[in-house]
Amino acid sequence: PLSLKESGIYHSIEKVSEGNNIYKISFEPVPWYLFFKDASKTFHWVPGESIYSYSAVFAPTKLNIIILHRWSYFDKEKDGWIEVSRLNFSIQGGRDGGYRGYALKNNIKPGKWRVDVMTGRGQILGSRTFAVVEVTTPPELKVMFR
Numbered sequence: 001p002l003s004l005k006e007s008g009i010y011h012s013i014e015k016v017s018e019g020n021n022i023y024k025i026s027f028e029p030v031p032w033y034l035f036f037k038d039a040s041k042t043f044h045w046v047p048g049e050s051i052y053s054y055s056a057v058f059a060p061t062k063l064n065i066i067i068l069h070r071w072s073y074f075d076k077e078k079d080g081w082i083e084v085s086r087l088n089f090s091i092q093g094g095r096d097g098g099y100r101g102y103a104l105k106n107n108i109k110p111g112k113w114r115v116d117v118m119t120g121r122g123q124i125l126g127s128r129t130f131a132v133v134e135v136t137t138p139p140e141l142k143v144m145f146r
Helices: none
Strands: 003-010 012-017 022-027 042-045 051-058 064-075 080-092 099-105 111-119 124-134 142-145
Touching (some): 003 022
Antiparallel strands (some): 051 099
């Protein structure tokens, strides 16, 4: 079975090691009382900054498939989600840690956003919904390696 192992929305993603596929990820930590979550659902955005969507997908051996990150914005006037872009990468099954990839989005505006991680055939593996709030000072970020 194809499954989403992890996903998230981040301020930056940088590939640190080519051979080991290690990424350095910067994110906004959650308040202490939300200890069971690793990242905030509010993205404090400085105009001009990109937003990154990261996912790790497990696929059975010998499965070759396209994974998409579908970015959508909630339009209050239309009372519905508007797809703004799709970014994809291909995976081949069998890797223990899942296949990892990310997509970055520019041209962001404040409001409610969603990124669906899905197959090329339209099967949704998971979603992340978050609010983008415009700020003038960058938030304090935490760094982790994946």
